[in-house]
Amino acid sequence: MWRKLLAGTAVISMKSAKCSDSGMATNDLPEYTWDEIKTHKTPGKSVWIVMGKGVYDITRFVEMHPGGDKILLAAGSSADAFWNLYRIHKQDKVKDMLESFRIGNLKGGEKLEALNDPFSGDPNRSTHFIAHTEKAYNGELPNDLLTEKILTPNTEFFVRNHLPVPVVDENTYELELVFEDDKCTSFNLKDLKSKFPIVSVESSIQCAGNRRFEANQQGVTRGVEWRGGAIGNAVWTGIRLRDILKHLGEINPEYKHVQIEALDTDPNGPFGTSIPIEKAMDSDTILAFEMNGETLPRDHGFPVRLIVPGYVGVRNIKWVKRITLSTSESPLIWHKRDYRLFSPNDSLGNVNFEEREPVYDMPVQSVICSPIDSTSFDSKNENVNFKGFAYSGGGRGIVRVELTTDHGESWIEAQLEKRQQRLGRRWSWAFWNANIPSSDIEKEVCVRAVDDAGHGQPESLKSIWNYRGLLTNSWHCIHLIRK
Amino acid sequence: MWRKLLAGTAVISMKSAKCSDSGMATNDLPEYTWDEIKTHKTPGKSVWIVMGKGVYDITRFVEMHPGGDKILLAAGSSADAFWNLYRIHKQDKVKDMLESFRIGNLKGGEKLEALNDPFSGDPNRSTHFIAHTEKAYNGELPNDLLTEKILTPNTEFFVRNHLPVPVVDENTYELELVFEDDKCTSFNLKDLKSKFPIVSVESSIQCAGNRRFEANQQGVTRGVEWRGGAIGNAVWTGIRLRDILKHLGEINPEYKHVQIEALDTDPNGPFGTSIPIEKAMDSDTILAFEMNGETLPRDHGFPVRLIVPGYVGVRNIKWVKRITLSTSESPLIWHKRDYRLFSPNDSLGNVNFEEREPVYDMPVQSVICSPIDSTSFDSKNENVNFKGFAYSGGGRGIVRVELTTDHGESWIEAQLEKRQQRLGRRWSWAFWNANIPSSDIEKEVCVRAVDDAGHGQPESLKSIWNYRGLLTNSWHCIHLIRK
Numbered sequence: 001m002w003r004k005l006l007a008g009t010a011v012i013s014m015k016s017a018k019c020s021d022s023g024m025a026t027n028d029l030p031e032y033t034w035d036e037i038k039t040h041k042t043p044g045k046s047v048w049i050v051m052g053k054g055v056y057d058i059t060r061f062v063e064m065h066p067g068g069d070k071i072l073l074a075a076g077s078s079a080d081a082f083w084n085l086y087r088i089h090k091q092d093k094v095k096d097m098l099e100s101f102r103i104g105n106l107k108g109g110e111k112l113e114a115l116n117d118p119f120s121g122d123p124n125r126s127t128h129f130i131a132h133t134e135k136a137y138n139g140e141l142p143n144d145l146l147t148e149k150i151l152t153p154n155t156e157f158f159v160r161n162h163l164p165v166p167v168v169d170e171n172t173y174e175l176e177l178v179f180e181d182d183k184c185t186s187f188n189l190k191d192l193k194s195k196f197p198i199v200s201v202e203s204s205i206q207c208a209g210n211r212r213f214e215a216n217q218q219g220v221t222r223g224v225e226w227r228g229g230a231i232g233n234a235v236w237t238g239i240r241l242r243d244i245l246k247h248l249g250e251i252n253p254e255y256k257h258v259q260i261e262a263l264d265t266d267p268n269g270p271f272g273t274s275i276p277i278e279k280a281m282d283s284d285t286i287l288a289f290e291m292n293g294e295t296l297p298r299d300h301g302f303p304v305r306l307i308v309p310g311y312v313g314v315r316n317i318k319w320v321k322r323i324t325l326s327t328s329e330s331p332l333i334w335h336k337r338d339y340r341l342f343s344p345n346d347s348l349g350n351v352n353f354e355e356r357e358p359v360y361d362m363p364v365q366s367v368i369c370s371p372i373d374s375t376s377f378d379s380k381n382e383n384v385n386f387k388g389f390a391y392s393g394g395g396r397g398i399v400r401v402e403l404t405t406d407h408g409e410s411w412i413e414a415q416l417e418k419r420q421q422r423l424g425r426r427w428s429w430a431f432w433n434a435n436i437p438s439s440d441i442e443k444e445v446c447v448r449a450v451d452d453a454g455h456g457q458p459e460s461l462k463s464i465w466n467y468r469g470l471l472t473n474s475w476h477c478i479h480l481i482r483k
Numbered sequence: 484m485w486r487k488l489l490a491g492t493a494v495i496s497m498k499s500a501k502c503s504d505s506g507m508a509t510n511d512l513p514e515y516t517w518d519e520i521k522t523h524k525t526p527g528k529s530v531w532i533v534m535g536k537g538v539y540d541i542t543r544f545v546e547m548h549p550g551g552d553k554i555l556l557a558a559g560s561s562a563d564a565f566w567n568l569y570r571i572h573k574q575d576k577v578k579d580m581l582e583s584f585r586i587g588n589l590k591g592g593e594k595l596e597a598l599n600d601p602f603s604g605d606p607n608r609s610t611h612f613i614a615h616t617e618k619a620y621n622g623e624l625p626n627d628l629l630t631e632k633i634l635t636p637n638t639e640f641f642v643r644n645h646l647p648v649p650v651v652d653e654n655t656y657e658l659e660l661v662f663e664d665d666k667c668t669s670f671n672l673k674d675l676k677s678k679f680p681i682v683s684v685e686s687s688i689q690c691a692g693n694r695r696f697e698a699n700q701q702g703v704t705r706g707v708e709w710r711g712g713a714i715g716n717a718v719w720t721g722i723r724l725r726d727i728l729k730h731l732g733e734i735n736p737e738y739k740h741v742q743i744e745a746l747d748t749d750p751n752g753p754f755g756t757s758i759p760i761e762k763a764m765d766s767d768t769i770l771a772f773e774m775n776g777e778t779l780p781r782d783h784g785f786p787v788r789l790i791v792p793g794y795v796g797v798r799n800i801k802w803v804k805r806i807t808l809s810t811s812e813s814p815l816i817w818h819k820r821d822y823r824l825f826s827p828n829d830s831l832g833n834v835n836f837e838e839r840e841p842v843y844d845m846p847v848q849s850v851i852c853s854p855i856d857s858t859s860f861d862s863k864n865e866n867v868n869f870k871g872f873a874y875s876g877g878g879r880g881i882v883r884v885e886l887t888t889d890h891g892e893s894w895i896e897a898q899l900e901k902r903q904q905r906l907g908r909r910w911s912w913a914f915w916n917a918n919i920p921s922s923d924i925e926k927e928v929c930v931r932a933v934d935d936a937g938h939g940q941p942e943s944l945k946s947i948w949n950y951r952g953l954l955t956n957s958w959h960c961i962h963l964i965r966k
Contacts (some may be wrong), residue, residue, distance in 0.1 A: 276906045341882050341937055344894060357882050361936035394936055399824050399840050408946050411827055423759045453844035453877055454824055454954040455938045456947060463891050463942060471937040
C-alpha cells in the first residue's frame with residue numbers, strides 16, 4: 001500500500017523536485033506565522049503541518065497516510081518529532097512527496113513553543129550512551145562499558161522508548177484495574193506501596209531487537225540499530241502483580257490474559273501489551289517502584305513498571321496505567337502488529353501477524369563486549385583477554401560460554417560469573433571472561449553460550465534473519481587486527 | 484583407570500589369545516556343574532562366573548572391576564545378561580582379559596535356571612520395534628511408523644530401560660514418602676487412587692540420547708544408538724504430586740529438591756533422580772497410573788510413574804518406590820554421573836560431573852520421519868511429501884517448521900498439526916508435513932523447527948557433539964536418490 005501511494009504521487013504536481021530542499025525556506029512562497037498555522041488542524045476542513053521551515057497543506061493526504069490518524073498529532077503544528085520517530089519517512093521519495101504539498105515558509109524568527117514538541121518533557125540521558133534516535137529516545141551503552149557492573153547502574157541502563165516519556169504527578173497517579181467486565185477499581189501510589197508485601201527481583205531486560213545492527217549487514221531490517229547493548233540487569237522492587245489480582249477476588253478461569261496499558265500514548269491510543277495469566281500470577285512478576293534501590297527513573301517507567309522476568313523487554317511495560325483481566329490478548333497495535341516470531345520468509349508486505357506468535361520468551365544470547373570489534377591486539381602479549389555477557393530468556397540460566405578462533409573447529413571454555421538463582425528462575429545475565437593465547441588468534445573470534453535447556457546459538461545469522469531484525473542471536477564474532 | 488587395567492592384564496598368562504574363543508567350550512579344560520559353580524560366590528574367598536560355555540575364576544579381578552561391586556551380581560552364576568547391559572564390555576581387549584581368568588567349561592547340557600537371569604521377567608515387546616539392546620531392553624519405532632498417531636499407542640511407545648523391569652504386585656505395592664528427616668509415611672495403590680483428585684496431562688517424553696546414531700557418525704559416543712524414535716506422546720492420568728506433598732503438611736522451604744527412587748535396582752542401589760521442588764509443585768507434574776486410558780504398561784512404569792512434563796525422559800521415573808523431600812539433589816549414581824549438559828570438550832576421562840548441570844529441560848528438536856533416509860523418489864511425480872515431528876522441552880511449543888533443499892539458502896514452511904496447549908505448558912510434540920516439488924530436490928533435504936522462545940536447531944552436529952551423544956538436535960537431514 002505504501003508503495004502504491006508513492007507511485008500515486010506522480011500525478012500531483014511537484015513544486016520541488018530536489019529532496020535536499022525538503023523543509024528549507026523557498027523564496028517564491030508566502031510566509032505564515034504559528035498563529036495562522038495553528039488554525040489549520042481540522043480534518044475535513046484543512047490540515048497544515050510544519051517541517052523545518054516548510055509549511056505544507058496535507059488535507060488531501062490525511063486519509064491516505066499509511067500511519068493512519070497519527071499524522072493528525074502534528075496538525076497545525078510541527079511534524080519534525082514524528083518524522084524522527086518513524087524511520088520510514090527517511091527516504092528521498094517520501095520527502096519529495098511532502099514537498100508536493102508545500103504551500104509556504106514559516107515566518108522568519110518564529111519559534112515553535114516547547115508545548116508543540118511532545119518530546120520536550122523527556123529527561124536528560126547519560127553522555128555514555130550511543131543515541132540511535134532522540135525522539136523517541138533510544139540509547140545504549142557502548143559494548144565495552146556494558147560489562148563493568150553486574151547490576152547495571154540506573155543511568156547507564158539502555159533506554160528503549162516508543163513514544164514521549166509521560167510526565168506523571170505521583171500525588172495524583174492512579175493505577176486502574178479492570179477485573180471483570182463490570183468491575184473497576186483503582187489504587188493510588190500510597191495504597192500500592194502500603195497494602196501489599198514489598199518484594200525484590202533481580203532480572204535482566206533485553207530488547208527483542210538487540211544486535212539488529214548485525215542483522216542489517218545481512219539484509220535491511222526495520223528498527224533501532226542496536227549494537228548489542230540493548231540489555232541491562234537490575235534489582236527491581238515493588239509488589240507482586242498476583243497480590244493485587246488476588247486482592248480483588250477469585251479470578252474467573254476464563255480470564256487467560258492480563259492486558260496492560262501504559263501512560264505513553266499517541267493518537268492511536270496507549271502503548272500496551274498483554275501477558276498470559278500464568279505468568280502474571282508468577283511470584284516474580286511485579287509492579288516495580290524502585291530500580292537498584294532508587295526511585296524508578298522516568299525513562300524506566302516512573303512511577304510504576306511491570307517487571308516480567310524472563311520475558312522480552314517490550315512486555316515489561318513502563319508507566320503502567322491500567323491492568324485488565326481478559327479472555328483475549330491485548331488488542332493494541334503494539335501487541336498485535338509487532339514483536340512477533342517472524343520467519344526469514346516474512347516481509348512487511350506479506351506477513352500475517354495473526355499467524356505469527358508474539359515474542360514473550362527469548363533465545364540464548366551472548367556478546368563479546370571487549371575487545372571491541374575491529375581493534376588491534378599486541379601479538380607480543382601472551383594472551384588477549386575477552387569479556388562479555390550471556391543471557392537466556394524464560395528463566396533459563398547460562399551453563400557454559402565458549403569461544404572459538406577457528407569458527408567452531410574447537411572451543412575454549414570461558415570462566416563464568418553467574419548469579420545464584422534457582423532453576424527455572426534464572427532471570428539475570430551472566431558475565432564471562434577468557435584469556436586466549438595471542439598466537440591462536442588469526443583474525444576472527446566468536447562466542448556462543450549454552451543455556452540450561454541445552455540451547456546454543458545458531459552459527460549463522462542467515463538462518464535466523466527476519467525483516468524486523470528480532471532475536472538476532474547467532475554466534476557473536478569480532479575481527480581483530482594483529483600488530 | 485580402565486585403560487590402565489587393560490594394560491595391566493598383560494602380565495597375567497593368557498590361556499586363550501583368540502577373542503573369538505570367548506565363552507566357547509575349550510577341550511583341554513575341566514567341566515563344572517551349576518551346583519559346583521554356585522558355591523563360588525564369596526568375595527574374599529573365590530568368585531566364579533559363567534559366560535556362554537566358559538567358567539571363569541575372577542576372584543583376583545573383583546576389586547579391580549571398573550564397574551565396582553556390580554560384578555558380584557553374577558557371582559556363582561551367569562554374567563551374560565550384565566555384559567549385554569554394559570556396552571563397554573563389547574571390546575576384544577575386554578574379552579581377552581576375561582579369557583585370562585578361564586578355568587573350565589560348563590558341563591554339557593547344563594542350563595542356567597531362569598531365576599539367574601534378572602531380565603527373565605521382562606514383558607514382551609512390539610514386533611515393530613528396532614531393539615537396540617535386549618537386556619536391559621531399549622527399543623524404538625522405525626521413523627516412518629512414529630508419526631502415524633499423535634497419541635502414540637502404548638505398545639508402540641519407545642522403551643528405554645536401564646535395568647530389569649520390576650515385577651510388582653499391585654496389592655502389596657506401597658509408595659513411601661519421606662517428608663522430613665524424621666517422618667515417613669506410605670500409601671497403597673488404593674489410597675493413591677481414591678484420596679486425591681484424578682487429573683490427566685498430555686505430554687511427550689523424549690530420551691536425552693535421541694538421534695545418538697547421528698552423533699556417532701561425528702565421533703564415538705556412549706549409549707543406545709537411537710535413530711530419532713526415542714520419543715512418544717501420551718495422555719497420562721493420575722494424581723498431582725503436589726497434592727500428596729501438601730497432604731503431608733506445610734513444606735519446609737529448606738527442601739529444594741524432591742528425590743525419587745525407583746523399584747528397578749542393581750547391586751549399587753535403586754535407579755533414581757531428583758527434580759527441583761518448584762517443578763514438583765507444578766499442577767501438571769503427576770504420579771500416573773494410566774497411559775492413554777489404559778493401566779500403565781509394565782515397560783512404562785506399572786504401577787506408578789512420575790510424569791514431569793517438559794523434562795527429559797530420565798526424570799520421568801518409572802516404578803516409583805520412594806519420594807523424599809530434601810535439601811539436596813539425588814545422591815544416586817544415575818543422577819550424579821550421567822545425563823548432564825556435557826561440552827564438546829568433555830570426555831569420560833576428564834569430565835567433572837559436579838561442574839556440569841543435570842539435563843532437565845531440553846532443546847528444540849525435529850525429525851523427518853518419512854521418507855526415510857537413503858530412499859529413492861520418483862522424479863516424475865510432481866511433489867514429494869515429507870512428514871515428521873517437532874518438539875521442544877520446558878513447555879515451549881513449536882511455532883514453525885521449515886525445510887530446505889539447499890542447506891539453508893532458502894526455507895519452505897511446513898504445515899503444522901499442533902496440540903491446543905497454553906503458553907508455557909506446551910508439553911506435546913507437533914506433527915508437520917510439507918510437499919516439495921521433485922524438481923527442487925537435489926539430494927539432501929533438511930528440517931528445522933523453531934520454538935516459542937525463538938530457539939531453532941543448530942545447523943551442524945559438530946558444534947554440539949558430546950561424548951555421551953546427548954541432546955543431538957542439529958538440523959535433521961536425509962539424502963534421497965532420484966529415479
